[in-house]
Amino acid sequence: MEQADLAEPKPRLGRKRDHTRDPEILEATLDVLAETGYDGMTIDMVAARAKAGKATLYRRWSSKPELVLDAVACMKSSEIDLEALPDTGTLRGDLIALIKPPNIRDAERKLRVMAGIVSMIARSPELAAAAQEALVEPRAAANRIVFRRAVDRGEIPDSVDIEQLCTIGPALVAYRALMLGKPVNREFLIGNIDHVILPAAGVRPA
Template sequence: MTDEPARRSRGGRPRDASRDAAIVAAALDVLSEHGYERMTMDQVARRAGAGKATLYRRWPSKAELVAHAVAQFDRTPTLEDLPDTGTLRGDLLALMRPQTDEDDRRALAVASGIASLLSAEPALADAAGTALVEPFVASQRLLIRRAIERGEVRDDVDVDTVAHVTPSMTAFRLVVQRKPVDVDLLARLVDAVVLPACGLRPGEHRVGP
């Protein structure tokens, strides 16, 4: 005999990535329903159908689990990931419009749960703020630059500032005002602020110089 079985035993089972994904999804659900302060590892374990020991082997604390879960939102988009309707307004509205009412409710609930981290766990504030704002800023930055390239938007627009408008207002409403955000509100921000900042009126579609 060799000592290979013993080595496998000491090392334990290989980590199951699909199990991790189920636990992360459960953590986001519990975070969205209860907020960070009232969220517990027991709740996440029950939701994921996992033993609490399994969670603690992967993430020694609630803070580390939530930090990992929230980091899943920090994804850099590409133009291939984004809508292309032919107009900046259409692109922005398509970006904000959920596929179903359930998608809308869950996205807003998760955003509210992430927002609860900002005051409850200062050590996670940067991660929470990044997850709430940066992916949406990056998406809008790409859409505005594409509109410039196709001649719809003038090329002297301050792209970075304009791209921050709706994500920052969304975070302000969730975190400071503690009010819900819906697609109608986001559409009003696009029409009243973003498009005028780009030199456009709602419904206007300009091509070429």
């Protein structure tokens, strides 16, 4: 037997996966989710939106739930720099300073995505955790710092439930946008601060 026959066969190399288009595909997934919801979304819709072949998606994600989980976990947002939050000297000033047009648009998109995945969240603890981390926690983290700062300077009592305060604003925004179908604008958000959040925190109106 010749030496060549004794040599181990070379492994066959599969097609190398190209991840360069992943961000575009995940953004397209979020767009379709926001428009159709999870149950109405199909891989074909995402492929068409991303201008990619369906086979490209299936080589990267084996199922629709896997694709949605990745998209939500990687959801881009207007980043809030927790190290450089506004410090105006008052709770009202800090909360209003956090209201910026990019943040409002980002919040509206997050709400549409959240509404789109509600039907799946109950069946997928992994998706629920990803949604909490990507859609809820960034803003809540900023609010916690602002409220704790107000406690430290004696503006609000230290007995206040900060976690509950962090949920009031998002709940009002979600109800207005999803249930009433009304726009979320600066005037609405400031009204929430003055008439709901500050009174709940124990701050008397000026």
